[in-house]
Amino acid sequence: MFDNLTEKIGKTIRNLRGVGKLSEENMGEALKEVRTALLSADVHFKVAKQFVEQVKETCIGQEVLSSVTPGQQVVKIINDELVKLLGEGTAELSENRPLKIMMIGLHGAGKTTSTAKLSRHLKKRGLTTLVVGCDVYRPAAIDQLETLANQEELLFYADRNSKDVPSIGMKAVRHANEQQASAILFDTAGRLQIDQDLVGELKRLNDTVMPDEILLVTDSALGQEAVNVASHFHEEVGLTGIILTKLDGDARGGAALSMKSITEVPIKFAGTGEKMDDFEVFHPDRMASRILGMGDVVSLVEHAQDKIDQDEAERMAEKMRKADFDLNDFLSQIRQVKKLGPLDKVMGMMPGMTGMEVGDKETRQMAQTEAIILSMTTKERTKPGIINGSRRVRIANGSGTQVSDVNALLKQFNQMKKMMKMMRGGKMKRLQKMMGKKGGGMSGFPGAMPGGF
Amino acid sequence: MFGLIKKFKSGLARTTQSLFGAVGGIFGTNQLDKGSLEALEEALYGADFGVETAEEIMEEIQDSFKQDKRLRGMDAAEIGASVLRRVLEGSEGQLQSKPDGPEVIMLLGVNGSGKTTTTAKLGHRYQGEGRFVLLAACDTFRAAANEQLRLWSDRLSLDLVASKHGADAASVAFDAYQAAESRGRNLLILDTAGRLHNKGHLMAELGKIIRVVAKNDAFAPHHRWLVVDGSIGSNSIEQARSFHKAIHLTGLVITKLDGTSRGGALVGIYRELGIPIYFVGFGEQPDDLQPFTVENYISAVFGLQQKVAE
Numbered sequence: 109m110f111d112n113l114t115e116k117i118g119k120t121i122r123n124l125r126g127v128g129k130l131s132e133e134n135m136g137e138a139l140k141e142v143r144t145a146l147l148s149a150d151v152h153f154k155v156a157k158q159f160v161e162q163v164k165e166t167c168i169g170q171e172v173l174s175s176v177t178p179g180q181q182v183v184k185i186i187n188d189e190l191v192k193l194l195g196e197g198t199a200e201l202s203e204n205r206p207l208k209i210m211m212i213g214l215h216g217a218g219k220t221t222s223t224a225k226l227s228r229h230l231k232k233r234g235l236t237t238l239v240v241g242c243d244v245y246r247p248a249a250i251d252q253l254e255t256l257a258n259q260e261e262l263l264f265y266a267d268r269n270s271k272d273v274p275s276i277g278m279k280a281v282r283h284a285n286e287q288q289a290s291a292i293l294f295d296t297a298g299r300l301q302i303d304q305d306l307v308g309e310l311k312r313l314n315d316t317v318m319p320d321e322i323l324l325v326t327d328s329a330l331g332q333e334a335v336n337v338a339s340h341f342h343e344e345v346g347l348t349g350i351i352l353t354k355l356d357g358d359a360r361g362g363a364a365l366s367m368k369s370i371t372e373v374p375i376k377f378a379g380t381g382e383k384m385d386d387f388e389v390f391h392p393d394r395m396a397s398r399i400l401g402m403g404d405v406v407s408l409v410e411h412a413q414d415k416i417d418q419d420e421a422e423r424m425a426e427k428m429r430k431a432d433f434d435l436n437d438f439l440s441q442i443r444q445v446k447k448l449g450p451l452d453k454v455m456g457m458m459p460g461m462t463g464m465e466v467g468d469k470e471t472r473q474m475a476q477t478e479a480i481i482l483s484m485t486t487k488e489r490t491k492p493g494i495i496n497g498s499r500r501v502r503i504a505n506g507s508g509t510q511v512s513d514v515n516a517l518l519k520q521f522n523q524m525k526k527m528m529k530m531m532r533g534g535k536m537k538r539l540q541k542m543m544g545k546k547g548g549g550m551s552g553f554p555g556a557m558p559g560g561f
Numbered sequence: 562m563f564g565l566i567k568k569f570k571s572g573l574a575r576t577t578q579s580l581f582g583a584v585g586g587i588f589g590t591n592q593l594d595k596g597s598l599e600a601l602e603e604a605l606y607g608a609d610f611g612v613e614t615a616e617e618i619m620e621e622i623q624d625s626f627k628q629d630k631r632l633r634g635m636d637a638a639e640i641g642a643s644v645l646r647r648v649l650e651g652s653e654g655q656l657q658s659k660p661d662g663p664e665v666i667m668l669l670g671v672n673g674s675g676k677t678t679t680t681a682k683l684g685h686r687y688q689g690e691g692r693f694v695l696l697a698a699c700d701t702f703r704a705a706a707n708e709q710l711r712l713w714s715d716r717l718s719l720d721l722v723a724s725k726h727g728a729d730a731a732s733v734a735f736d737a738y739q740a741a742e743s744r745g746r747n748l749l750i751l752d753t754a755g756r757l758h759n760k761g762h763l764m765a766e767l768g769k770i771i772r773v774v775a776k777n778d779a780f781a782p783h784h785r786w787l788v789v790d791g792s793i794g795s796n797s798i799e800q801a802r803s804f805h806k807a808i809h810l811t812g813l814v815i816t817k818l819d820g821t822s823r824g825g826a827l828v829g830i831y832r833e834l835g836i837p838i839y840f841v842g843f844g845e846q847p848d849d850l851q852p853f854t855v856e857n858y859i860s861a862v863f864g865l866q867q868k869v870a871e
Contacts, residue, residue, distance in 0.1 A: 144612060150794030153606040215817060215845075216673025216790060245845070247712030252705035255726075259704075300820045327673065331609040331794025333822040354672060357757045359796035382702075471761070 130167045130178070138182055139164055149399045151362035152335045155369050163189055187396050194365060195392030197374030202320035202348075206284055207235065207291040210317070212310060212345070213325035214337060215298030218353035220249060222325045222379055223295040224256035225387035226351070229377075230291045231262065238289040240280040241266035242273050242313065243297035253295050260384060263287055273309050274316040281317055294319065301340035314345050321348045323376065326367065328352040329359035338367035349376035352390065356381045360399055433525055435489040439481045442474055476509060480517050483507040492518060593632050598623070601637060608862060609794050609825035610645075614832065618644045638863040645828065645862070649855045652831045654812045654839035656784070663695070663741040663749045665774060665781040667734075668814070669767060670788035671800055672755030675816035677706060679788050679842060680752035681713035682850040683814075687748050688719060695746040697737030698723035699730040699770065700754040710752055717847055720746065730754065730766065731773040738777045751782065758803035767808050786812040786839060791824030801830045810834075816842035819849070823862055 139160050146156040163186050170185075172178050201207060209226070211219045220243070227237040239257050241264075243249035250266045257264035265280040277294060284292045294317065299306035314322070324338060324347050341347060352364055355378045364375055375395075380386045427433050481489065483506030488495050495503070495518065504511045591597070601622065605615040618641045625640060626632045656664075666683065668676045680696055688694045696719055700706035707723045714721040722737040734751050741749040753770065756763035774781045787810050789797045804810055813831075815824045818841050827838055838853040 147606060148612050148795055150609075150796070153603045214792065214820070216675055218673055246709070247716075248705040248708035251708045252703070255704035302821060327790070327793065329671075329793045329796035329800075331792060331797075331822065331826065332607045333609070333792040333794075333820065336821050337792075354757060356759075357671065357796065358759045358799055359794075363794065 130170045130172060130182070132164065132168055135164060135167055135182075142182075142186060145400065146362060146365075149360035149362035149401070150329075150331050150334070150366075151399070152332055152366035152370070155335070155366045158369070159189070159193070159365070183400070187400060190365065190396035190399060191392045194368055194375065194395050196368075197372065199349075199374055199376045199389055201376070204320045205290050206281075207321070208281070208294070208317055208319040209291070209321040209323060210294045210296065210310075210314065210319040210345075211323055211325055211351075212296050212341060213298060214300065214327075215246075217298065217325045217327050218379055219243075219298065219325045220252050220256070220295050222323075222351050222353060222377075222387075223253065223293050224260055224262070225379060225384055226323075226377065227257075227262050227291070227293055228260050228384050229387055231260070235291040236263065236287070236289045237291040237293065238263035238265060238280070238284045238287060240264075240277065240292060240294045242276055242294050244271045244273060244276075245297045249295075249297065256384075263289055274312040277313045277317040292317075301337050301344070307341075307344050310345055322346060323349045323351050324367075324373070325351045325353060326363065328355050328361045328363060328378075329357060330363040332366075334363035334366045335370050338371045338373065342371045342373060347371065347373045349374055351375075351377045351379065353379040355379060356386065360401060361395060362399055364395055365399060433528055435481050435484065435492055435521060438521060438524075439478065439489070442478055442481075446474065476507070476513065477517055479507040480504075480509055480514055492521060591634055592630075593626060593634060593637060597634065598626065601634075605641070608823040609829075611795060611798070611825070611829035611832070614644070614648060614825075614828050642859045642863050645859050646855060648828055648832050649858070651835075652827075652838050653852075653854055654837035656839075660778060660780060660783055662778050662781075663738065663747055664783050665738065665749045665751065665778070666784040666786060667751040667753065667770070667774075667782035668786050668788050669753045669804060669808075670755060671757050671790075672703075674755065674788045674790045674793075675842060676700070676755065676788045677709050677713070677752050678845070679814055679816060679840075679850065680710060680750050681717060681719070682842065682847055683840070684714070684719045684750055685717045685847045686850060687750075688717075692748040693746045694719060694748045694750065695737065695741045695744065696721045697734055697749060697751045699733045699737075699751050701726060701728045701730050701733060702754040706752075706754065720744065731770045734770050735773045735776065738774055738781065742777070758800045758807075764803070764807040767804075771808060784811050785809065786814050787836070788814045788816060789826065789830070791815045791818045791826070791841070792820060792822040793826060795826065795829065797826040798829045798833060801834055801836065805834055805836065810836050812837050812839045814838075814840045814842065814850075815853070818842060819844040825862075827858075 142163060143156055143160050146159065147153065151159070163182075166185055166189065167182060170181075173181055201209075207230070211223050211226075213219050223239055227239055231237050239253055239262050241250035241253045243253075250268060254264055254266065256262075263284070265283045267276050267279065270276055273296070280294070281292060294313065296310060296313065297306070299310070301307065322345055324341055326334065326337065330337070338347070338350070350364075350367060350373055352361065352375060355361070367373070368375055375390045375392075378388055378390050380388060427437055480503060483503045484495070488499065488503075495514075500511050500514045504514050507514075593601070602615070602619055605618055606612075608615075610618070621640050621644060622632075622637045625636070668680055668683075670676050677700065684694045684696050696710060696714055698707045698710040698721065700710075701724060704726065707726060711721060711723060713719070722733065722740050724733045724736075730753060737749055737751065740746075751770070751774075753767065754763075756767070758764065771782060771785075785808055787801055787804050789800065793800075801810065801813070813827065813836050815827050815838060818824045824841065830836060831838065840850050841853050841858075843849040843851065
């Protein structure tokens with residue numbers, strides 16, 4: 109896997125230091141790496157080629173900066189170009205009311221789920237939303253939409269006796285007017301972009317209800333096919349936006365770049381999980397680092413801000429500063445991390461950690477640590493110094509662990525405390541040195557972060 | 562049987578046409594030049610074979626081109642075919658186990674890959690071959706997944722065990738096995754909920770279903786097939802890797818090859834994991850699921866129509 113583009117590119121142009129300027133000759137190898145990175149992220153061949161050309165033009169003639177490595181410099185340029193390309197166009201939906209949205213896409217892209225998620229998103233913004241079951245082919249598709257509509261308390265319209273989609277659409281609009289709905293979402297059947305009959309049906313629905321938005325719902329893991337899908341649908345019905353689904357998977361999502369650059373249709377939303385509120389406005393910057401395989405730091409930070417209790421975090425920071433940190437604090441820290449969600453999800457968002465194995469073992473370990481601390485008395489938690497041999501045996505028995513586990517935990521805790529003392533003593537340099545030497549663990553992260561961002 | 566082969570051909574014909582028709586018949590009788598070599602490279606990447614295989618084919622073609630400038634498009638196709646033939650050797654899946662009780666096939670995969678539809682099609686196919694089939698709706702998570710399979714089984718006269726939305730998937734599977742035994746069914750197909758391969762807790766749930774089913778027969782489920790959407794790119798290898806690691810896959814089904822996608826990811830998956838491919842899906846009709854054969858696939862990809870058996 110292509111985990112760290114910065115590093116790879118860095119290797120190819122390490123000898124650039126002191127060269128002065130980036131040129132076609134000294135960039136050659138690096139640009140090849142960029143192309144391979146894009147191709148293995150499923151960016152379309154033509155798009156990758158075009159993009160590399162563009163990057164080359166931007167790079168050539170630039171002074172090699174002394175503050176960053178040439179690798180970082182090039183990656184920064186690539187990243188900026190990517191963000192620009194992915195983010196062009198507006199992500200806002202039309203202001204028309206009632207806002208009519210037609211959801212289209214291939215089979216299994218996630219249209220019905222996205223319809224419900226988008227409706228929920230609009231409802232939260234004060235719109236009265238009606239969803240319309242226009243998938244008259246897939247067995248139980250309408251039932252699926254109805255279930256979701258009930259669950260989210262949305263207005264729902266379907267006509268199970270009819271296969272005439274345009275007429276269903278028309279009746280739905282009438283129904284929406286009666287109900288005074290301010291947004292109508294048409295959930296259409298999955299279809300191939302080359303299926304003339306079914307695409308014809310879409311066109312007729314389009315002509316009948318005249319939607320303000322036609323959103324293409326696509327799996328973010330789509331391969332080279334993405335270009336065909338998006339451009340065909342765009343030619344046939346004229347897309348106004350794209351929704352990327354299953355972004356909570358680990359696909360690098362090159363399809364997003366392909367579709368965007370070929371059709372110039374803006375990417376508006378992203379589906380990010382199984383729950384109905386796992387749906388967000390598209391962030392080009394995050395997608396860029398994802399395509400480049402550099403993790404999703406911003407999402408991680410936002411995610412953390414969302415879930416972590418701010419006061420608690422400040423209290424903790426203060427405690428750390430004073431090195432007045434006991435096992436109760438350690439426990440509450442573990443619980444904060446747990447709130448972020450499954451460890452693997454958290455780690456997946458960190459740069460340089462994509463593809464790292466964070467599985468059940470680490471999660472289990474965290475649960476074990478929690479159990480051990482919970483088996484201690486209050487006094488032991490505030491004054492770990494008093495935990496002698498017999499107390500250790502009791503704690504191990506109480507938490508269903510071995511004495512060696514308890515020892516390991518206490519040792520880890522003492523090390524943490526020592527570090528905090530050093531920080532307090534203003535001996536940051538010494539601390540950094542120590543962390544640098546140790547490598548691994550959390551201390552590895554800053555090193556993996558691309559500079560200059 | 563004749564009808565089926567014809568179907569396979571027509572499904573694949575569409576794929577072939579759009580694959581190399583689009584770049585002006587580069588695999589034809591014309592001699593190659595720099596321009597057509599590039600178009601060829603684009604077509605190879607466009608097939609989602611993955612960077613490794615695409616590069617390998619390209620290198621072999623370039624080598625031959627260096628030796629003989631008169632190389633024609635169809636010679637290049639032969640080279641590509643021989644690389645794929647080498648990579649895909651042994652990839653055709655065959656059902657072999659003969660358990661005492663019902664034989665259990667478990668279908669799994671990420672959301673929207675086509676598991677429920679494949680469950681129905683497989684049931685239809687095996688029932689047509691004289692097996693006594695029972696389907697089990699173990700996707701108790703997605704809204705109306707039960708109903709979807711129920712409608713399919715009504716339509717195709719297949720026997721079905723289903724529970725309520727939100728029920729425990731493992732217990733549905735357990736009950737289904739017992740039902741299969743008592744109803745004298747010898748093939749049980751489990752449809753499971755879609756799950757992204759990077760979600761530990763959902764993968765663990767699969768393990769639970771397997772453990773519970775194995776209480777009836779230690780070797781069940783005898784087949785664990787990953788259903789992969791043929792239009793997905795390199796991530797399908799990641800998917801296969803994760804599922805394989807979690808529960809040891811025994812086979813693959815590649816769906817949605819009726820579009821213009823070539824399902825090239827199956828090459829990447831087989832190349833890395835060696836999991837045999839059992840079926841490919843071409844469309845929404847019950848018969849649109851066909852056994853995978855290397856020759857048919859390669860013929861379709863490279864337009865070697867004459868190789869398809871009549």
